[in-house]
Each structure stands twice: as structure tokens, then as C-alpha cells.
Amino acid sequence: MNIKKVLLVFLIVSGQAVTVKAQERKLGLEEIKSLVIQNNKKLKKAQNNIESALAAKAAAEASNKPTLEGSVTGTYFTEPLTAFFPEVMGNTSLSVTQVLYAGGKIKNATALKSVLVDIQKDQKNLTEDEVLLKAEKTYWQIINVKNKVALAKEYIRLLSSLRKDLKNVYDAGLTYKNDLLKVEVQLNEAELNLTKANDGLTLAKLSLAQLIGSTDTDFDIDNTLDGNFGLVGQTDIKNSITKRPEISILSKSVTVNEIQEKLLEGDRKPTVALSGYGFAGLGKHVDPVNGKDLVKGFVGMLSVNIPIYDWGARKQKAKEQYYKTQAQKEELEETKEMLELEAQSAWLSLNQSVKKIELAEKSKKQAEENLRLNQDRFDAGTVIGEEVLKAQVLWQQANTDIIDAQTEYKINEAAYKKAIGEY
Numbered sequence: 001m002n003i004k005k006v007l008l009v010f011l012i013v014s015g016q017a018v019t020v021k022a023q024e025r026k027l028g029l030e031e032i033k034s035l036v037i038q039n040n041k042k043l044k045k046a047q048n049n050i051e052s053a054l055a056a057k058a059a060a061e062a063s064n065k066p067t068l069e070g071s072v073t074g075t076y077f078t079e080p081l082t083a084f085f086p087e088v089m090g091n092t093s094l095s096v097t098q099v100l101y102a103g104g105k106i107k108n109a110t111a112l113k114s115v116l117v118d119i120q121k122d123q124k125n126l127t128e129d130e131v132l133l134k135a136e137k138t139y140w141q142i143i144n145v146k147n148k149v150a151l152a153k154e155y156i157r158l159l160s161s162l163r164k165d166l167k168n169v170y171d172a173g174l175t176y177k178n179d180l181l182k183v184e185v186q187l188n189e190a191e192l193n194l195t196k197a198n199d200g201l202t203l204a205k206l207s208l209a210q211l212i213g214s215t216d217t218d219f220d221i222d223n224t225l226d227g228n229f230g231l232v233g234q235t236d237i238k239n240s241i242t243k244r245p246e247i248s249i250l251s252k253s254v255t256v257n258e259i260q261e262k263l264l265e266g267d268r269k270p271t272v273a274l275s276g277y278g279f280a281g282l283g284k285h286v287d288p289v290n291g292k293d294l295v296k297g298f299v300g301m302l303s304v305n306i307p308i309y310d311w312g313a314r315k316q317k318a319k320e321q322y323y324k325t326q327a328q329k330e331e332l333e334e335t336k337e338m339l340e341l342e343a344q345s346a347w348l349s350l351n352q353s354v355k356k357i358e359l360a361e362k363s364k365k366q367a368e369e370n371l372r373l374n375q376d377r378f379d380a381g382t383v384i385g386e387e388v389l390k391a392q393v394l395w396q397q398a399n400t401d402i403i404d405a406q407t408e409y410k411i412n413e414a415a416y417k418k419a420i421g422e423y
Contacts, residue, residue: 026222029139032212036135039213043131046124053120057113064106066098089283096276103269104262112259119252126245129423131211136414138208142221144407145201148400152194155396159187162392165378166385179385186389190396225406229357232350232413235420241339243421250332257325264318271305339419346412346419353409360402367391367398 027035037043072092077085099106163183169175205217241247280296307314374391377383417423 025219027219028222029136032135032139032208033132035212035214036131037128040131040211041213042127043124046120046127050117050120050124053113053117057110057117060106060110060113063109064099066096068094068096070094086283091279093277093279095278097273098275099271099273101270101272103266103271105266108259108262108266112256112263115252115255115259119249119256122245122248122252126249129245129418133414133418133423135208135211137411138204138211139221140225140407140410140414142201142204142208143225144403145197145204146221147225147403149194149197149201151396151399151403152190152197155392156187156190156194158392158395159183159190159389162385162388163187169385175385179389182386183389186393225403225410229354229406229409231354232347232416234347237340237343237347237420240420240422241336241343244339246335246339247332250328250335254325254328254332257321257328261318261321261325264314264321268307268314268318270307273303273305274301275303276300343416343419346416350409350412350416353405353412356405357402357409360398360405364398364402367395371395 070093073090075085075089075091077089163180166175166180166183170177170180202217205219209215209217209219277299278297279299280294371388371391371394374383374388378385378388414423
């Protein structure tokens with residue numbers, strides 16, 4: 001067997017990952033992200049929450065405008081009530097009310113609803129980052145499994161070839177059956193691992209399909225584990241995390257609590273409202289004084305509602321809200337610290353992945369050379385088949401390690417970008 005040819009075949013297969021059907025649709029990472037944004041159910045839910053907040057804001061803005069209410073009623077009376085009322089009578093009324101002063105509650109309520117809209121928008125941005133990161137992780141996991149499928153197939157090819165050679169040697173009486181059995185055991189394990197890899201690929205594709213809002217897994221990933229795997233310089237983490245939607249949400253939550261403080265303070269101030277009430281009645285002798293069939297009129301009223309004494313209940317509610325605001329501020333500062341640690345950890349993990357790749361590449365080269373030497377010696381009859389088997393196991397493990405290290409780098413890279421608010 002020419003081990004160089006075998007290695008060349010593996011490189012070609014792993015570059016292509018696995019052969020796919022002609023009808024399968026190929027998806028790239030950017031297209032996957034686009035499909036997530038369009039179809040993901042969590043993002044649709046987040047958009048509905050935004051629409052709900054916008055409607056609440058519009059309702060709050062309308063509360064500062066005059067309210068107009070009207071009514072129309074018709075009545076029919078029988079004896080003995082006809083002695084006092086017309087047999088048939090119609091009544092109409094129209095009232096207009098305008099709040100002139102409410103201690104700033106209307107203004108603050110409108111401001112509160114506006115901030116809540118912004119919070120829902122930030123929440124959608126946070127949800128978008130989370131589902132996009134999950135989709136990208138799944139994307140790289142699929143590529144990882146595809147490469148492992150290709151590796152498993154090539155490993156089975158190597159083991160099958162070794163088994164054939166050992167079978168010939170055993171049949172010639174030049175080796176023990178034990179050597180042949182060891183290869184067959186390893187071959188069985190390799191075939192089991194291939195089945196597990198294919199099952200893992202199916203599950204990963206199902207997970208990605210759910211994220212992009214599809215039930216169809218008849219697609220393939222249009223990429224391989226390649227690109228830059230270099231070290232990443234550290235950014236100004238303290239400033240970079242200010243771009244995180246979590247910080248924006250908590251900052252606006254502090255604002256919400258401060259506005260609620262003002263609303264509670266407004267409960268301790270007077271409310272002034274102006275209202276007008278117009279009415280008309282129609283019926284036979286509906287006006288008992290003048291005997292007319294039509295009566296109409298208008299009433300204007302100015303009302304002032306002044307809180308006087310409530311045993312300190314309003315004051316304590318305002319005090320309660322004040323401490324809630326302080327607690328929210330503490331949560332904001334704690335979250336900033338936690339996000340700084342998260343970003344620092346993500347940066348370290350990313351650069352650790354670089355070291356793992358470098359070591360894995362060295363191990364891969366050494367394993368390839370070790371396999372080549374042992375194969376040549378086996379062909380020359382200077383080593384037994386067990387040595388070749390050991391070399392193949394090391395070769396398979398070295399290739400698995402580099403696939404895992406490169407996948408880990410890609411996932412850590414995405415996680416680092418999210419951690420510094422650049423995803």
C-alpha cells in the first residue's frame with residue numbers, strides 16, 4: 001500500500017467533507033443568518049412585543065388629549081308611569097373632558113411607554129444575537145461532524161487495507177491470528193463511530209433547520225474548516241461592552257424606575273380637569289314646566305382633586321420605588337462587571353484555541369510520518385501489523401484533534417465577537 005496516496009485521498013475527501021446529493025441546497029453562513037432573522041420564531045415573538053409596546057405608547061400619548069363620549073337612549077312607558085313621563089321619549093348626551101393638570105403623571109406615563117418601546121427593541125437585538133450565535137455554533141458543529149464522517153470513512157479504508165494485508169500474511173502462516181483480530185475489533189469500532197457521526201450530523205441539521213424556521217433538512221453546508229486561525233489582540237473591553245444590548249436594557253430599566261418614582265410623586269399632587277356636558281330630550285311634553293316636546297341644555301364643570309391625607313401610604317410607595325431604583329442601578333453595575341469577565345474569558349478561550357490548533361497540526365504531521373514509516377517497515381517485513389495499527393490509531397486521533405480544535409476556534413471567535421458587542 002502507498003501511504004502517500006492514502007493521505008492524499010483523505011485530504012481530498014476532508015476538503016469536500018462528504019459527497020452530497022445534487023438536489024441538496026447549499027447554505028453559507030451569511031445565508032443561514034439571513035434565514036434566522038427572517039423566520040426564527042423567537043425573533044417573531046420579539047417583534048410582536050415591540051408592536052405591543054408601540055400600541056401602549058400611542059395609547060399613553062392619547063391620554064393627554066380631550067375625551068369625547070356620547071350616548072343615545074330611547075324609552076317607552078306604560079301606565080301608570082305615563083302620568084309622569086311621555087309614553088315615548090328619546091334622550092341624547094355628549095360630554096367632553098380635558099385634563100388640565102395631573103401632577104406630571106400624563107407626561108411621565110408617555111415617557112415611560114416610550115422607554116419601554118426602546119427596551120423591547122433592545123430585547124429583540126439581544127434575542128437576535130443569541131439565536132444567531134446558536135445558529136453559527138450549529139453551523140460549525142455540522143462542518144465538524146462532516147469532516148469526522150470523512151475521516152471515519154478514510155480510517156475504515158486504512159483499517160480494511162491493513163486487515164487485507166494481515167489476512168494474506170496470516171494465511172501464509174507468518175503471523176498470529178491475534179494481530180488480525182485486533183484490526184477487526186478496531187474496524188468494528190470505527191464503523192460504529194461512523195454511524196454515530198452520521199446520526200450526529202442528522203441531529204445537528206435538524207437543530208439548524210429549527211433555527212432557520214424550516215422542517216426540511218435536505219440541505220448541505222457550503223464551507224469547510226479553513227481560513228485564518230491566528231491570535232486576536234485584546235480590545236478595550238470596558239468600552240466595548242457598552243455596545244451590548246444587556247447594558248442598554250438595564251440602563252433603560254433604571255430610567256423606567258426613575259420615571260415610576262415621578263409617577264408616584266404625581267399621586268401626591270392635585271388633578272385639575274375641565275368637562276362639558278350637553279344633553280337633549282325629545283318626547284310629548286318632555287318639559288313638564290313649559291310643556292314643550294324638546295328640552296336641551298349644557299353643563300360646564302371644573303374639577304380639582306387634591307390629596308389631603310392618607311396616613312403616609314403615598315409617601316411610602318414613593319420611598320419603596322426609590323429603593324427599587326437603587327437596586328436596579330446596583331444590578332446594572334454588577335452586570336457590567338460580569339460582562340467584562342465574560343469578554344475577558346472569551347478572549348482567552350479564543351487564543352487558547354490557536355495554541356490547540358498549533359499543537360494539533362504538529363501532532364498530525366508527526367502521526368502522518370509515523371504511519372508512513374510503520375507502513376513501509378510492515379511492507380518490508382521488519383515490523384508486525386500491530387505497529388501499523390497503533391500508528392493508524394494515532395493518525396486518526398491526531399486528525400480528530402485538529403478538526404475539534406479548528407471548530408472550537410470558529411465557535412470561540414463568534415462568542416468573542418458577541419461578548420464585545422460586535423456580533
